[in-house]
Amino acid sequence: MSAVSAAETTYLELSQEGGGAHKFYEVSVDGPVVTVRYGRIGAGGQTQTSTFPTVEKARAAAAKKVGEKVRKGYAPAVQGGRAPRPVTRRQVSSAPSTARAVAPVLWRFRTGSAAFGIHVDDDHCWVGNQAGDVYTLDHEGAVLARFGLPDGVKCLVADDFWIYAGCDDGKVYDLSSKLPFAAYDINADVDIFWLDIHEGVLNVSDRAGRLTVIDHEDEHQWARRSQGEHAWMVRADDRAVYHGHHQGVTAYRPDGGGELWHTRTRGGVLFGWQEDDAVYAGTGHRVVQRLSKATGAIEATYACDSAVYSCATSPGGRFVFAGDAASSVYCFDRDGTRLWKLGTGSGSALSMQYRDERLYLVTTDGSLVCVDASETAIGAAQQGSVPVVRDVKLAAALPAYAPATAVEAVATVAQAPTGSVVVECVQESGRLRVHVISGGYDTSWNVQFPRAIRVPGARYVVDALHPAAGGFYRVRGDIRRLV
Numbered sequence: 001m002s003a004v005s006a007a008e009t010t011y012l013e014l015s016q017e018g019g020g021a022h023k024f025y026e027v028s029v030d031g032p033v034v035t036v037r038y039g040r041i042g043a044g045g046q047t048q049t050s051t052f053p054t055v056e057k058a059r060a061a062a063a064k065k066v067g068e069k070v071r072k073g074y075a076p077a078v079q080g081g082r083a084p085r086p087v088t089r090r091q092v093s094s095a096p097s098t099a100r101a102v103a104p105v106l107w108r109f110r111t112g113s114a115a116f117g118i119h120v121d122d123d124h125c126w127v128g129n130q131a132g133d134v135y136t137l138d139h140e141g142a143v144l145a146r147f148g149l150p151d152g153v154k155c156l157v158a159d160d161f162w163i164y165a166g167c168d169d170g171k172v173y174d175l176s177s178k179l180p181f182a183a184y185d186i187n188a189d190v191d192i193f194w195l196d197i198h199e200g201v202l203n204v205s206d207r208a209g210r211l212t213v214i215d216h217e218d219e220h221q222w223a224r225r226s227q228g229e230h231a232w233m234v235r236a237d238d239r240a241v242y243h244g245h246h247q248g249v250t251a252y253r254p255d256g257g258g259e260l261w262h263t264r265t266r267g268g269v270l271f272g273w274q275e276d277d278a279v280y281a282g283t284g285h286r287v288v289q290r291l292s293k294a295t296g297a298i299e300a301t302y303a304c305d306s307a308v309y310s311c312a313t314s315p316g317g318r319f320v321f322a323g324d325a326a327s328s329v330y331c332f333d334r335d336g337t338r339l340w341k342l343g344t345g346s347g348s349a350l351s352m353q354y355r356d357e358r359l360y361l362v363t364t365d366g367s368l369v370c371v372d373a374s375e376t377a378i379g380a381a382q383q384g385s386v387p388v389v390r391d392v393k394l395a396a397a398l399p400a401y402a403p404a405t406a407v408e409a410v411a412t413v414a415q416a417p418t419g420s421v422v423v424e425c426v427q428e429s430g431r432l433r434v435h436v437i438s439g440g441y442d443t444s445w446n447v448q449f450p451r452a453i454r455v456p457g458a459r460y461v462v463d464a465l466h467p468a469a470g471g472f473y474r475v476r477g478d479i480r481r482l483v
Contacts, residue, residue: 010066012074013041015082024077025069032058036065039185040170041082044150050456094364097327097343098305102386104377105345106358106370107141109392115362117156118351119163125360126175127368128153128165133400134175139358141370141392147180148400149173155351159197161466161476166195172202173403174450177463177477180403181450184214194272198236199469200448201254205231211243213256216448216472222256233272235279239293242279244269249281249291261296265289271310271351275317282308288322288332302332305341312352312359321359321373323349329361329371331378340378344369345389407453407460409483416461416480423447423462425454432456436465436473447473458482 008029015022024045026037032052039045052058109127117128124144128134132149134156151169158164162176164183170192172184184202186192191207200216209229213221226245233244240251240260246268251260267285274280278299282288288302288311302311306324313320319339320332327348331339347364354360359371372378372387380386410416421438432454434447447465463477 008062010062011077011079012066012069013077013082014069014072014074015041022082024079025074026079027062027065029055029058029062031055034058034062034065043169047452048454093325094348095306095326099328099341099343101342101381101384102345103329103342103359104372104381104386105389106372106387107390107392108346108370109135109137109141109143109368109394111135111366111368113366114350114364115366115368116350117153117165118353118360118362118368119156119158120353120355120360121158125368125370126156126163127362128156129362129366132167134165135368137368137392139370141390143392143394143398146394146398146400147173147175148402149180150403154192155194157195157197159200160468162197162474164195164197164202166192166204168192177475177479179401179478181479182403182452183448183450185451186212186214193230193232194234196234196236196241198238198254200472200474201236201470203234203236203241205234205243205245207231209245211241211252213241216446216468216470216474224252224256224259226250227262228268230268233269233281235272235274237274237293242272242274242293244272244279244281249279249296251293251296263291263296263298265291265298266301267307270308273311273313275313275315278317280311280313280317280320282311282322284308286324288320290317290320300334300336302330302336303338304328304330310349310352310361312354314354319354321352321354323352323361327364329359331373340382342378342381344371408478408480410461410480413461413482417463417477420461420463421465422459422482423449423465424459425449425456427456434460441465441473442471445472447475449475450479453479453481455481 011026013024028035034050036048037045111129113129113131115129119126125137130152134147136145151167154166165173170186171182173180174183194205196203202214204212209226209231212223228245228247231245235242243250248264250262265281267283269281271282278290284307286304290300304324306326310323322330327344330341346367349361352361357374359373361369424437434449459482461480462475465473
């Protein structure tokens with residue numbers, strides 16, 4: 001098969017046995033325009049388009065791209081000839097609670113599909129479900145916005161002003177602006193289980209027990225395979241990346257320089273949480289265990305009555321909360337004494353977060369649940385007195401924002417919002433980078449920018465840029481292309 005076929009499209013695949021790579025790479029030439037599409041076999045993939053001065057240069061560029069992939073083991077294939085590998089959807093059971101009382105739920109929002117992702121900040125509550133829907137609500141339960149992502153949301157993670165959704169299509173979407181965009185494209189052979197982000201560096205744990213670390217430019221930094229599979233926990237800080245799997249928790253140096261410690265937990269890890277000096281691992285053997293970040297030593301154990309699907313703490317770890325497979329939620333003091341156990345009333349909590357005496361849960365029946373976790377409310381609930389649950393309704397006219405695949409064009413900077421910043425896409429050492437050209441910024445720094453819309457030589461207007469640790473800028477707000 002020639003580098004570019006008579007139809008001017010070359011389709012290649014790389015499929016390895018034993019759970020290795022299973023991805024495609026397609027190059028199409030249409031006059032002076034070269035379009036590259038790549039991703040997991042069976043998925044739509046990600047697309048990049050480049051325009052060249054002449055048809056001949058476009059054909060030469062396409063041939064070079066194909067040659068590079070062939071040398072890496074890709075081979076010509078017929079699209080659709082290989083079946084896509086299944087993406088792991090977390091299969092969980094949820095039994096009725098054995099607690100004698102139900103938690104004091106203030107309000108509940110039903111998303112319509114099992115919900116895994118949650119993030120709560122000063123202004124908003126975020127929930128993401130298996131259908132790919134992400135909703136934002138205020139703290140009283142009013143629905144503010146909806147995002148429609150291409151595939152199921154595994155988890156939501158936040159970093160400063162930015163919030164990201166890790167999805168079953170292998171991408172991580174930035175939801176910080178009105179229109180989401182794919183900020184990170186994880187390797188096509190990585191089956192994401194959980195994510196954490198720290199200072200622009202993304203840490204990915206997966207089904208095979210691997211830890212993959214990717215920088216702000218969406219470039220692979222390092223990877224490790226831990227002792228166990230099914231890695232449902234990853235947390236990161238300045239001192240380490242904490243990786244939880246079915247053989248316990250392993251801490252690695254942030255630069256990939258090696259393992260710091262490994263601790264076997266009581267059962268495989270199904271969820272993880274962190275505070276400044278400790279990580280908390282919820283396990284399949286009905287416990288949450290607190291591990292020292294410095295040494296990995298188990299400092300406390302919090303015993304539940306069923307497998308622990310999620311856990312969280314109040315600030316500093318004063319109180320420890322857990323959600324189990326039997327639709328119950330627990331609270332313990334720091335040393336492990338159980339203070340209370342209550343039913344959720346909405347299935348098992350797959351993830352949770354505590355904030356300002358409220359415990360927010362996302363559950364197997366697809367609900368975002370706000371529980372009054374104050375001492376007074378819990379005491380009343382234990383006596384059988386709980387508020388009437390307010391079911392939040394979704395406004396019929398609420399728009400759904402889908403990921404941007406193209407950007408709005410503007411003729412001049414003056415047509416963009418006041419204070420906008422101009423950036424430019426340039427070729428550097430064979431890679432497309434984005435730099436600032438507006439005054440007042442360090443022009444040597446890269447800009448974290450969606451790969452799918454990068455075009456060599458193109459200039460864009462962004463609402464704002466913020467410096468991040470590590471020496472790069474992050475986009476805040478909408479992106480427009482200058483024409």
